[in-house]
Amino acid sequence: METMTAPLELQTVYQRPNALEDTYTNYCPGCTHGVAHRLLAEAIDELGLRDRTILVAPVGCAVFAYEYFDLDGCEAAHGRAPAMATGVKRALPDRIVVTYQGDGDLASIGAGEILHAAGRGEKISVVFVNNAIYGMTGGQMAPTSLPGQKTSSSPKGRDVAMTGNPMRMSELLAQMEGSAYVARRSLHDPANIRKAKKAILTALKVQEAGLGFSMVELLSSCPTNWKLTPSEALKWIETNMLPIYPLGDYKVADAVRDL
Amino acid sequence: MAHGMILIDQERCKGCSLCIEVCPQHVITINTSKLNAKSYHPAGLDDPGGKCTGCAICAVICPDACITVLREPPLRRGVGLSSPTVERML
Amino acid sequence: MARELLKGNVAIAEAALRAGVEAYFGYPITPQTELLEHLALRMPELGRVFLQAESEIAAINMVYGSACTGTRTMTSSSGPGISLMQEGMSYIAGSEVPAVIVDVMRGGPGLGNILPSQGDYFQVTRSAGHGDYHPIVLAPASVQEAIDFTMLAFDLAEKYRHLVIVAADGMIGQMMEPAELPPMRPLPTKRPDWALTGADERPKRVISSIYMSAEAAERFNLKVQARLKEIRRNEQRSTEYETDDARLLVVGYGSAGRIAHSAVVAAREKGLKVGLFRPQTLYPFPEASLSKIISRIQGCLVVEMNAGQMIEDVQLVAAGQVPVRFYGRMGGVVPVPEEVLAAIEQAYDSMSELSLAAPA
Known part of the structure; x- marks a missing residue:
């Protein structure tokens, strides 16, 4: 492509968002963490929030998220991002505080912290990346793993009699009075990615308006640990995850509709 | 149909091929003759017929945010390529 | 105020x-x-x-x-x-x-x-x-x-x-x-x-x-x-009581130090040359001040409301120069000054025996 030159009459209609650092990420090829990052960055850019947003990164594949965003950021202990974000938000109530968490972080070790952050109506926004597996540690079973799903710690497939059924966090957190906006979207194709972006925009607007807790769950792929190609992994989301994790808005407080 | 083109950051691309799968004009290919610094074969626009419409679907699915999309402006013309990001991709 | x-x-x-x-x-x-x-x-x-x-x-x-x-x-x-x-x-x-x-x-x-x-x-x-x-x-x-x-x-x-x-x-x-x-x-x-x-x-x-x-x-x-x-x-901080001529040094912090203080006062009334060293910083442990006192005493008694934890820091400072004894109560039992005094007297006696037994 080095030889190609852009005709001058062409206009840039899409480029990397400013809230993303101009840097290489450690994510595997085709991993939709990158898509989730880009959507969050685009939403922050579009709402003009970059200079007052503080990102709380999790433990998991997104452990270096603070390096990938051009935002003030900090790195929480595993599962504790909602508690850390609570500390940041309570200290600086006029800032936008975002946690970015995977399913091991949010649904397993940090289940207590996320539940209580929602319960308190903590005015933070959570981007919850659900890929039904522990990515960083090499593909172990998560509370979100599907029944029968083979992982390195459920080599014969998740046995629900032994380990329970997938935990549906959006449905659970939507029950909290403090939740103003809880939605599940998927990143498996461009149309759904666009819907996911809109949901993230809504979540940030909810926080800006001080309406309460907001979370967008994003069904995501993990090609490496699912042992699929990036393209097959997106199809796997559609075929296997969507029936267990239906997309939709699980909580939209009345005030959110007026935004 | 509007005319467009894309620029793929050859060093950031991890060759995941998702853009290739979603491109409605089938004008993106993996450049197997090239290896970037991270040892990936990057994707690139392969559009001798000028079929790219600048629809940006490739950029929407790109997990590495490494696609810049250009398109004929609908109203005014002559906006040049000024951002350093874009220049590096040329 | x-x-x-x-x-x-x-x-x-x-x-x-x-x-x-x-x-x-x-x-x-x-x-x-x-x-x-x-x-x-x-x-x-x-x-x-x-x-x-x-x-x-x-x-x-x-x-x-x-x-x-x-x-x-x-x-x-x-x-x-x-x-x-x-x-x-x-x-x-x-x-x-x-x-x-x-x-x-x-x-x-x-x-x-x-x-x-x-x-x-x-x-x-x-x-x-x-x-x-x-x-x-x-x-x-x-x-x-x-x-x-x-x-x-x-x-x-x-x-x-x-x-x-x-x-x-x-x-x-x-x-x-x-x-x-x-x-x-x-x-x-x-x-x-x-x-x-x-x-x-x-x-x-x-x-x-x-x-x-x-x-x-x-x-x-x-x-x-x-x-x-x-x-x-x-940042090492500590207080001392009657350490100048002390032969036995009682070391305690917090409430144990305070109780030990009462016991040391009682021991002094009995004519025993006993002093008190009370660390106020546990980290950093006040080793500089303690080390100076240890160079001029014959024994230490550590008093704590536990099984003996700070005693390890005292032993590190004492470095074998003087015997370090321990008196502690556990499980939420707060020692009374009389039992600490008894421990002081016992330590004092054994110290005297030691010094008598030691070659001139």
């Missing part, structure tokens, strides 16, 4: 308030709960942050988040809660953000009980979480010292960007005695240059405790060690 009758836990809370604590996150646990309750009332009155967390794990991570914004932040708890906070404490130390933690120690191990103890000495002085570091640990022996050390804790935390623990035992937390509170300090008007506030017209700031390469992690550790060395040089 006049002296007033104050309960230890309330005094610590009020002192923190006057030291300018801007945010408190905590979880109820006996015997520190009055501290949380006092701040639940007072912090909102002053427009400051008070939040009862869902657990000590959440509380310490809220402290971590708040401290990252350069906000003066604290929490308080007791043994079991402090155990739960270990992870967060380590992250705080690994991120170089200042924070103050009050541990009103109770009897353990396990659920133990709610009675006064000094069983957390190892936990608070040795590491307080994974990795190589020590928090600064202050040990008050009266309500007045609890007030003074709480004020000091914030100063030290911010000076060294380090974790400071006020290790009070349940007796200090629960007792009432006259003490004087300091005037209200003004709140900081400017945030430190490392604080997270949003990257508004400045490069972004990141606070984390990750150092992926071995070399970077070692560099960070060396920096922490250099800071701890500076803390050991500058």
Whole structure:
């Protein structure tokens, strides 16, 4: 492509968002963490929030998220991002505080912290990346793993009699009075990615308006640990995850509709 | 149909091929003759017929945010390529 | 300011308030709960942050988040809660953000009980979480010292960007005695240059405790060690009583030190040459002052409300120069001066036997 030159009459209609650092990420090829990052960055850019947003990164594949965003950021202990974000938000109530968490972080070790952050109506926004597996540690079973799903710690497939059924966090957190906006979207194709972006925009607007807790769950792929190609992994989301994790808005407080 | 083109950051691309799968004009290919610094074969626009419409679907699915999309402006013309990001991709 | 009758836990809370604590996150646990309750009332009155967390794990991570914004932040708890906070404490130390933690120690191990103890000495002085570091640990022996050390804790935390623990035992937390509170300090008007506030017209700031390469992690550790060395040089604190001509030195901190003081007074009345050394900082351990005294005495008796934890620090300083004996009660039993006096007399006798037996 080095030889190609852009005709001058062409206009840039899409480029990397400013809230993303101009840097290489450690994510595997085709991993939709990158898509989730880009959507969050685009939403922050579009709402003009970059200079007052503080990102709380999790433990998991997104452990270096603070390096990938051009935002003030900090790195929480595993599962504790909602508690850390609570500390940041309570200290600086006029800032936008975002946690970015995977399913091991949010649904397993940090289940207590996320539940209580929602319960308190903590005015933070959570981007919850659900890929039904522990990515960083090499593909172990998560509370979100599907029944029968083979992982390195459920080599014969998740046995629900032994380990329970997938935990549906959006449905659970939507029950909290403090939740103003809880939605599940998927990143498996461009149309759904666009819907996911809109949901993230809504979540940030909810926080800006001080309406309460907001979370967008994003069904995501993990090609490496699912042992699929990036393209097959997106199809796997559609075929296997969507029936267990239906997309939709699980909580939209009345005030959110007026935004 | 509007005319467009894309620029793929050859060093950031991890060759995941998702853009290739979603491109409605089938004008993106993996450049197997090239290896970037991270040892990936990057994707690139392969559009001798000028079929790219600048629809940006490739950029929407790109997990590495490494696609810049250009398109004929609908109203005014002559906006040049000024951002350093874009220049590096040329 | 006049002296007033104050309960230890309330005094610590009020002192923190006057030291300018801007945010408190905590979880109820006996015997520190009055501290949380006092701040639940007072912090909102002053427009400051008070939040009862869902657990000590959440509380310490809220402290971590708040401290990252350069906000003066604290929490308080007791043994079991402090155990739960270990992870967060380590992250705080690994991120170089200042924070103050009050541990009103109770009897353990396990659920133990709610009675006064000094069983957390190892936990608070040795590491307080994974990795190589020590928090600064202050040990008050009266309500007045609890007030003074709480004020000091914030100063030290911010000076060294380090974790400071006020290790009070349940007796200090629960007792009432006259003490004087300091005037209200003004709140900081400017945030430190490392604080997270949003990257508004400045490069972004990141606070984390990750150092992926071995070399970077070692560099960070060396920096922490250099800071701890500076803390050991500058911040050792202790008090002494009748040590000039003492042959036997009693060493105790907090309530045990205070009880030992009464026993030493009684021993002096009996004509025994006994002195008292009371560490006020448990980390850094006041080894410089103790070492000087040890060079001129014949024996040591360590008194603690545990199975013998600080005795290891005393033995390190004594380095075999003098015998170090121990008297302790556990499980929330508070020793009375008479039993400590008996231990002093026993130690004194055995010391005399030793010196008689020793060749001239």
